[in-house]
Every structure is written in C-alpha cells, then in structure tokens.
Amino acid sequence: MAMTEQEILAGLGEIVDEVAGVPADQVTPDKSFVDDLDIDSLSMVEIAVAAQDKFGVEIPDDQLKNLKTVRDVVTYVQNAEVSA
Amino acid sequence: MRLAEGRAGARILALGGYQPTRVVTNDELAAAVQTSDEWIRSRVGIASRRIAGPDETVADMATAAGGKALAASGLSPADIDLVIVATCTPEAPIPNTAATVATRLGIVAPGAYDLNAACAGFCYALGTASDAVRAGTSEHVLVIGAEKLSQWVDWTDRSTCIIFADGAGAAVVGPVSDDADGPGIGPVVWGSDGNMADKIYIKDRQSFIFQEGQAVFRWATTALHPVAREACAQAGVDPGELAAFVPHQANLRIIEAIARKIGAPQAKVATDIVHSGNTSSASIPLALSAMIERGELGSGAPVLLLGFGAGISYAAQVVKVP
Numbered sequence: 437m438a439m440t441e442q443e444i445l446a447g448l449g450e451i452v453d454e455v456a457g458v459p460a461d462q463v464t465p466d467k468s469f470v471d472d473l474d475i476d477s478l479s480m481v482e483i484a485v486a487a488q489d490k491f492g493v494e495i496p497d498d499q500l501k502n503l504k505t506v507r508d509v510v511t512y513v514q515n516a517e518v519s520a
Numbered sequence: 521m522r523l524a525e526g527r528a529g530a531r532i533l534a535l536g537g538y539q540p541t542r543v544v545t546n547d548e549l550a551a552a553v554q555t556s557d558e559w560i561r562s563r564v565g566i567a568s569r570r571i572a573g574p575d576e577t578v579a580d581m582a583t584a585a586g587g588k589a590l591a592a593s594g595l596s597p598a599d600i601d602l603v604i605v606a607t608c609t610p611e612a613p614i615p616n617t618a619a620t621v622a623t624r625l626g627i628v629a630p631g632a633y634d635l636n637a638a639c640a641g642f643c644y645a646l647g648t649a650s651d652a653v654r655a656g657t658s659e660h661v662l663v664i665g666a667e668k669l670s671q672w673v674d675w676t677d678r679s680t681c682i683i684f685a686d687g688a689g690a691a692v693v694g695p696v697s698d699d700a701d702g703p704g705i706g707p708v709v710w711g712s713d714g715n716m717a718d719k720i721y722i723k724d725r726q727s728f729i730f731q732e733g734q735a736v737f738r739w740a741t742t743a744l745h746p747v748a749r750e751a752c753a754q755a756g757v758d759p760g761e762l763a764a765f766v767p768h769q770a771n772l773r774i775i776e777a778i779a780r781k782i783g784a785p786q787a788k789v790a791t792d793i794v795h796s797g798n799t800s801s802a803s804i805p806l807a808l809s810a811m812i813e814r815g816e817l818g819s820g821a822p823v824l825l826l827g828f829g830a831g832i833s834y835a836a837q838v839v840k841v842p
Contacts (some may be wrong), residue, residue, distance in 0.1 A: 476562070481738050481741070499735055
C-alpha cells in the first residue's frame with residue numbers, strides 16, 4: 437500500500453523532529469538537510485534507519501550521500517515502495 | 521564429587537576510578553590534525569580527554585583504580601580471592617595484568633585473569649564475577665576495566681585520535697547478605713557478531729586502531745536498545761524504574777540515540793565521555809564511580825550498564841548502586 441507524498445513528508449517530519457529536534461513544519465521538500473536544517477551525517481544515518489522502520493524501505497549507508505534534500509528522501513521512499 | 525556452596529546473589533560493594541593527570545584538549549589536537557573543537561564536540565561530544573604518561577602502564581592504572589575500590593569497600597586485600605582485569609591494550613601478552621595488579625595491591629594468591637571483550641569487557645567481567653560469587657567459587661572479586669588506548673592510536677589520524685583515551689575503573693564484588701532484598705547484580709545479557717569484525721580492529725602489533733565510524737554508529741544506534749531492554753526484563757526491572765543508564769562512553773551521539781530508545785526517560789544518562797574520552801573497558805566503571813562520588817545516585821538504586829565494541833561484542837546488566 438503506497439503512501440502519498442504528503443503522508444511520507446509528514447512521517448519524515450516526525451522523524452527529523454525526533455532525531456534532530458527540528459520542528460516538523462520546517463521539513464519542507466526544498467530544504468537541504470545540511471545547509472538549511474543543520475543536520476549532519478550522523479543524524480542522517482539515524483533518520484535513514486527511522487525511515488526504514490516507518491516506511492518499510494531499505495536505505496543503505498551508501499545511498500545517504502544522494503539524499504541531500506527532503507524531496508530526495510520523499511522521492512526515494514516513493515520509488516522504493518513502487519518497486520517493492 | 522561435589523560442588524562449592526553457592527550464594528543467593530552477588531552485589532557491587534564499592535567502585536573506584538583513576539584518570540591520568542595529563543589533559544588533552546580539542547584545541548591541542550586541532551593544532552596537529554585537521555579538526556576543530558566545534559566539530560569534535562558536535563560529532564563525538566568530547567571536550568577533553570586524559571592521556572597516560574609515556575611510562576604509565578595499564579597495570580599502573582588498573583592498580584590505582586583497584587586500590588581505590590578496595591579502600592572504599594572496607595575490605596582488606598586478604599579478602600579478595602579473584603582479580604579480573606578487562607583490557608584489550610596490555611603492553612605485553614604475558615604475564616597477564618591481573619596477577620601483577622593483585623601483587624601490587626597486596627592480594628595474596630587470588631585467581632587472576634585478563635579478559636578481552638574490548639569495550640564490552642567490564643560488563644563481561646562483571647557478569648563472570650557475579651557468577652563466581654553465586655557459584656561459591658569466589659568470595660570477593662576485584663573487577664577492573666583498564667586501557668591505554670593512546671599507545672594504539674595513530675595521532676595523525678583525525679578520525680581516531682580525537683576519540684580514544686586512557687583510564688581505569690574498578691568494582692569490588694561480593695555476596696549479598698542472606699536476608700537481602702534480592703541480588704545486586706542482575707543476569708548479564710551478552711552477545712557478539714563476528715560478521716562485523718572488520719568494523720573496529722587493530723591488524724597487528726605494528727598497527728593502529730581502525731574504525732568504520734558510520735557503520736558502527738548505525739549498528740550501535742539500532743541493535744543495542746533491544747539488548748538493554750532484555751537485560752532489564754531478565755533482571756525483573758522495568759526500564760521506567762532505572763535511576764541511571766551507564767552505556768560505554770563511545771560517542772555522545774550514540775549514547776543519546778540509545779538512551780532515547782530504552783524507555784527510561786527518567787534515568788540519568790552517563791555522559792562521562794565529555795571529559796574522559798572513549799576509554800574502552802574503563803569507561804563504564806569510570807562513569808559509574810564518578811556519578812556515585814558526585815552523590816547523583818542513591819544506595820540500592822537500579823542502574824543499567826551497557827558495554828559494546830570491537831568484535832562486535834556487547835553485554836548488559838542491571839546493577840544496584842552500592
């Protein structure tokens with residue numbers, strides 16, 4: 437059962453708030469994790485792991501460098517769900 | 521054939537810690553390698569660490585910490601019949617550290633062995649000490665975690681030289697009294713994963729510590745909270761009852777991530793790493809003895825210990841504050 441973009445975005449916002457203390461409403465598609473949200477690579481690992489649990493998709497460490505913006509993660513999750 | 525008479529349980533009588541006097545700040549490291557105080561504080565959580573003197577040995581530090589714990593316990597050296605030193609950085613393979621430490625402390629003819637489970641070493645040693653007392657094998661055990669990681673660090677490698685440090689911590693373990701309210705050391709939950717042997721290692725005697733930081737971070741922040749919860753379950757202690765959580769002081773971000781997931785929001789979380797660095801098997805007893813010295817924990821309060829590191833090896837148990 438694929439999630440909508442809004443559902444993934446909302447879920448991701450919850451995760452980022454929990455891991456990095458960034459309010460969920462600031463987690464919008466165009467935001468860059470490093471430059472806009474001040475989230476470093478260690479937090480990205482935590483976010484990826486939490487996203488794996490929440491969305492049921494695999495996000496290995498070597499993919500993290502490609503996930504620069506919030507939209508990158510949402511797109512990744514959507515694509516992974518489709519091909520699951 | 522028969523067995524020794526067992527005891528109802530074991531407990532920690534006292535703890536003691538030793539840190540070398542030399543303080544190395546982040547700024548001092550930043551003058552030698554490409555790093556900064558801000559980066560180190562945010563990624564690892566360390567503000568300063570202690571480094572042993574060039575002639576200061578693991579046995580020296582172990583003896584210092586062991587002596588403090590022994591003094592605090594009110595026992596005399598003659599009361600100790602087993603000495604276990606958890607260490608992965610002894611200067612030489614033989615003789616072991618434990619026998620040397622015992623002699624220096626005036627402990628006569630105890631059982632003595634070193635135990636290598638890297639950063640999980642203290643929890644492994646504490647588990648075996650508790651079992652020895654319960655089985656009647658031993659009356660009082662001196663359990664020490666002692667490391668001189670600085671002699672295995674490449675001081676030009678900014679990924680490791682900012683993390684590892686030196687120190688020792690010790691605990692005296694003995695039996696609970698017959699009318700005690702349960703054991704003082706809960707069942708140890710331990711395990712390993714040799715598939716990840718290549719994530720933290722020292723290749724040989726001429727090599728330095730290597731660590732694949734991201735993989736270790738990912739593993740530690742996902743695989744360990746179930747172990748922590750299992751240790752609580754086996755001890756019959758709800759995580760919500762814990763007075764403190766004392767994990768191996770590997771990295772402040774790992775500590776905080778695991779702490780968020782164990783269901784113990786009320787527990788004080790040890791953050792000794794800030795001024796101690798990562799001292800492998802010494803980190804847990806150092807952190808716990810410091811918390812007790814600062815009066816942060818009440819006698820009898822339940823505390824969760826969680827060691828983890830190279831191997832991968834890990835071990836956890838709930839203990840009561842002496």
